[in-house]
Amino acid sequence: MNGAQSLIRTLVDSGVEVCFANPGTSEMHFVAALDDVPEMRGVLALFEGVVTGAADGYARMAGKPAATLLHLGPGLANGGANLHNARKAHTPIVNVIGDHALPHKPLNAPLESDVETLAAWTEGWTRTTTDTARVGADAAEAVAAAAAGRIANLILPADVSWGEGGVVADPAPIAAPLLVEDPVLAAAADALRSGESTALLLGAAGCLERGLRAASRIAAATGAKVLAEVFPARIQRGAGLPAVERLGYLAEQAQWQLTGVKHLLLAGMAAPVSFFAYPGKASELTPEGCAVHTVATPADDVADALERLADLVAPGTEPVLAEPSRPALPTGELTLQNWVEVIGALLPEGAIISDEAQTSGLVLPAATAGAPRHDVLTLTGGSIGQGLPVAVGAAVACPDRPVVCLQADGSAMYTISALWTMARENLDVTTVILNNRAYAILRVELSRVGAESAGPVARSLLDIGTPDLDFVKLAEGMGVPASRATTAEELAEQFRRALAEPGPHLIDAVIPPLM
Amino acid sequence: MNGAQSLIRTLVDSGVEVCFANPGTSEMHFVAALDDVPEMRGVLALFEGVVTGAADGYARMAGKPAATLLHLGPGLANGGANLHNARKAHTPIVNVIGDHALPHKPLNAPLESDVETLAAWTEGWTRTTTDTARVGADAAEAVAAAAAGRIANLILPADVSWGEGGVVADPAPIAAPLLVEDPVLAAAADALRSGESTALLLGAAGCLERGLRAASRIAAATGAKVLAEVFPARIQRGAGLPAVERLGYLAEQAQWQLTGVKHLLLAGMAAPVSFFAYPGKASELTPEGCAVHTVATPADDVADALERLADLVAPGTEPVLAEPSRPALPTGELTLQNWVEVIGALLPEGAIISDEAQTSGLVLPAATAGAPRHDVLTLTGGSIGQGLPVAVGAAVACPDRPVVCLQADGSAMYTISALWTMARENLDVTTVILNNRAYAILRVELSRVGAESAGPVARSLLDIGTPDLDFVKLAEGMGVPASRATTAEELAEQFRRALAEPGPHLIDAVIPPLM
Structure with a gap:
């Protein structure tokens, strides 16, 4: 079994079943190995920005990572912009980045570049595998690293891929999201019961059904305002779910939404900042004198924290769900409305x-x-x-x-x-x-x-x-x-x-x- | 005068007259300033890979850098693949990369990323300008750095761009290419006169008219074989110029071209290596036992070195120029031929x-x-x-x-x-x-x-x-x-x-x- 075969088998065993790919010569053994592991679906794209964006969209919906297959530094660079979006979305992705064979690296061939430096820009997990026998183990670790909501970059030199001696690895343990401690929730409950104007801001899993329902219960019981982050990775909406407004893109909108708020409870997001800076305008959008309480970070179990907080301040309260309603079909020239x-x-x-x-x-x-x-x-x-x-x-x-x-x-x-x-x-x-x-x-x-x-x-x-x-x-x-x-x-x-x-x-x- | 205005004026004064651009919000003052400096032509592209590739093509033909305008880290990432090609071509490019305003950087806004790490991947000259009064001076330095055949990355935070107090800088001195020393040429001449099989490999400016003519004189006088690099940034060809074969893309082709060569003279390129590594095949293409002589590196004055070498070994010898000839117009279904x-x-x-x-x-x-x-x-x-x-x-x-x-x-x-x-x-x-x-x-x-x-x-x-x-x-x-x-x-x-x-x-x- 060569390195590429051990890689794909390990990925599949670790639950990675789709590989969005734009391969080149240094990835040919990976491509060839796809026929040996039919459980892995290869999806071809004509540009790496499609590869990485597709992996992002896949994981947002599947709740688990896809792999990508990228061709050396330039392939990773082309995929970089959508990896940036994925990083900000806390999306798990396993990038398999082919590189020159190890003895070829020092020769400064045309496609030679410093792939590790480029990978560092993703602020994720990065490893260059230099031993065919380690490919499987590194792949399993990459999947586990990605599962924490990060980009995992596995750089695979061509000779490590084509070499014999690959070993399929067992899936690596995946860390469960951290549970928020009771005193944090008790402090948040105090803020909600303070009688002062309070806003609960939802991000990450807080924008999915469990989080939304808990947040709605909290709002119904305490009068807190609930808002979702400006650009959620995934938000569930529509009839039968609580309707939650998102923070505005323009700083002025968000400031207006937060006017008079004395307590900001953050569940799955950081304190809001403006998208860009503008001359003479504030970048930090927390109102003057407002206390900020982090209920849960995106790495925590946000839904659990919101449910436990709801049980503290809203026992027995039901969420308020959106009624089915649709606009009438309009007529005339197309407008923004x-x-x-x-x-x-x-x-x-x-x-x-x-x-x-x-x-x-x-x-x-x-x-x-x-x-x-x-x-x-x-x-x-x-x-x-x-x-x-x-x-x-x-x-x-x-x-x-x-x-x-x-x-x-x-x-x-x-x-x-x-x-x-x-x-x-x-x-x-x-x-x-x-x-x-x-x-x-x-x-x-x-x-x-x-x-x-x-x-x-x-x-x-x-x-x-x-x-x-x-x-x-x-x-x-x-x-x-x-x-x-x-x-x-x-x-x-x-x-x-x-x-x-x-x-x-x-x-x-x-x-x-x-x- | 704001920073952006001082930047564009300095670029123009330093001979940079075209800016290929795909701007965003953090570059709006640069865009606005274009109306103040009509000597700068802004050329819009819909994707940064077009921006950087166009800057590469421009400089290959104009012999001087264009500027690019790129939007933060993702804009630079999208431009990365063609910057890689430009780096390998020794093309001068001045990237102007907008970034968040300095006080906005620590807030982890959605578009925040580590632009300097990304820029480091280009192995060029990189500077983040943090003082509006320095924008002009840094821009002049960037042009001079690029002129040496490198990517210059000028990272420009939005507030440094919009701030008042910009100062137009004089052009910075541009280093002339290094002249090759006489003993190096004398050694190369000895190899050419050795009677052993010798190949002269041309890269960089060696592929332009002066270099080609000198190389042809050398070949005519000594019997040396002349070959150009596999992928020249720019090669001049056709009737009236010496015809020079390029090294083959496949290692086997190049090895065949270099069979029996005992002296390899490198003028503007490194010793040849294969594009990719292959199982069981050589990556380094210099024949066994062949002596390698570096006549000139790409940073040297390659044409001057070739002309002086020709004067040593081929005084009075004229280059052999290609005669005009064209294939007949073919007929039938399209074929590779x-x-x-x-x-x-x-x-x-x-x-x-x-x-x-x-x-x-x-x-x-x-x-x-x-x-x-x-x-x-x-x-x-x-x-x-x-x-x-x-x-x-x-x-x-x-x-x-x-x-x-x-x-x-x-x-x-x-x-x-x-x-x-x-x-x-x-x-x-x-x-x-x-x-x-x-x-x-x-x-x-x-x-x-x-x-x-x-x-x-x-x-x-x-x-x-x-x-x-x-x-x-x-x-x-x-x-x-x-x-x-x-x-x-x-x-x-x-x-x-x-x-x-x-x-x-x-x-x-x-x-x-x-x-």
Whole structure:
């Protein structure tokens, strides 16, 4: 058994069943070994940003890591932006990064680079395996390291992969999330009972059903305000679940939401900060004089902490659940308001929304609050180009659920070849491109950073409508059936049809920019 | 004057006139300042791999650096693969990497990451400017650092950029390339006069006219064999220039080329090594018992060294120049042989070829050896996705010369949005996609690494024809007129027409895979 065979067998034994891959020569033995271990599904992507984003989306939904297969330093670099998003989402991922054979490393061949330095940027677990007999054990450790919500980087020199003497390792023990200690919860309960204005902020597992229900009980019993983090990795929503507003993206929104709060309880997230800094504006959003209580960090068992806290302050209180309700189907030219009403009116039961709609999606949460129960996966790290790949991964993880990718046009272009993987794997993803022909968010930001003097050159750098991107052709060029919608009626008809048919579809929805 | 304004003014004063950009919020003051310094041309790309690849192509042709504008760590990561190619090409590039405002850095905002660690991977010059008054001076130093053939990374926190107190700096002195000392050349001359088989290997500036002519004189006078490096950053070719064969990509080819050589003279490159390691095959390609003489490193004045060496061993000898000759226009279904004959038959005077044809281009050099004088830019670092962006940069650097991008299909998809920048800037680039619907090179490599057991799963991971990529639609979706060629006659007719019309065109040439 060679190193590659021991690696794949160990990964499978450790519960890793999917490998998103963009291989090269140094990974050929890994590729060859896939036929020996049929339990491992290889999913090919044409660019590594799709590979890593798909692994992120997969793990957010599957609750366990996928592997990736990346080609030396440049392959890891290409995957870096979506690994950044995954890191911020606390997503477990096991990167298998091929490298030159050990004796080849010092020769400065064209593809030689310092892979370990690059891997260090992910702030995860990194190991270069230099002994074929250790490949299995290192792989098992990588899975366990990833399970703690980190990126695990296993760097695999080609000769270690092709060498004989591989040993399959047993799964390594996976640490359970830490239980929050009673005094922490007692202090939080005191704050909730203080009679002062209190906000409970939810992140990580706090945004899933158990956490949401517990938080709702706490709110019902104490009057505390409940808010979710700006960009949750995964939040469960819709009829039958407590409706929780998210903190606003703009600092002013979040500050307004937290006005007058005297106690901030953090369950699964850190104290809120603004996305960017702005001249003369605050970066830290905790109100002056507000006490901050960390109920649970993202590494803790957030749901358990919230349930125990609810049992302290809200025994016998039931959560308040959203009633089913949908917007009416709108009519007329597409607007920032009516396209989300179409989605809210037609969103199917059990949908998974990959939301990278950016400025076009500002009012999406309101329009879908009473839709059938669904999951929303958001842009955790702010590195654009996440929506399409995350949709790929979610669809691989949940083949029986409809995936809806709501994707801003500018952001789509970083990882557009995700559409090809959707076609290749016949994934049931309905992508709606919000095509406003601008980096609209940067128009907002240009004014917010105080760059009022911006002239025509600056403005032209935020305009991606010269020439127009035709997403119908782009999708068809990669094997995804596509259509264009300019009215709410067209969007509704096309969205309904796309949902009814299996496999991927794309709708190029032409909408006005926010500004 | 704010920091951004002082930065752009200093860059322009230091000779940097083009900035390839994919900006975000932290770069908004840089963008706004572009209107104040009209000498700086901002060229927008939809993905950072296009930004950095274009900067590489620009500098290869302009002989001086462009700037890039990148958005924090993820923007730099996305640009990393083509920075890797640029590093291996010794290309000067000045990256301006926006970062969070200094007080915002410790808050772990979503886009926070360790930019300096990431920048370290480029093995270049890196500095984070923390004082607005230093922005200009640091920018001037960055240009000087880049001029030595390195990546210069200037990390610019947003508040340092927006702060007042910027000071424009004078250009920093640029170190001239080192002159090779006489004894080194005398030793090389002794080897050339030894009567033993000698090969002169050319890299860096050795592949440009002065170096080629000197090398040809040396060969004519001494019988030495002259070969260029496998993947030169830029090589000048065609009628009226000495014809120089390149070392083969496969180790066996290079070993065959160097059979029996007793003295290896290196002018602008290191001793040859194989691209990848293979089980049981040599990585170092210098023949057993062959003496290696470094005539000049890439940092030396390679052309000067070659000319002085030629004056020692070949006084009065003239170089041997290629005669004009073109293949006849072929007919029939496209093959690996006849498509390059079409290019050779029709290549216009002064063309710049961005060559990422991979396995499809194996016989390209022979077909173009007697074509009108042209430049060829190749895949220096092996990180695929370089061809289209390099073509963008070359076209920006040389607006009066036709650019021909010969691009393999699989490699094209990493940076396909370069087509949009070609359309936006109306660049005179004719792209020919060699569409064989496979990672054909990996089929070769799969057999070469000894993975003979590869089964259907492995083989399917190298097949990108399910579904077919339709590059006509992809190009049209980004505003580039496109057509498909399946015969030599169609390719000739479409290539001729594309060259005759200004602006970008794409031809989707459907050819069989090498294997």
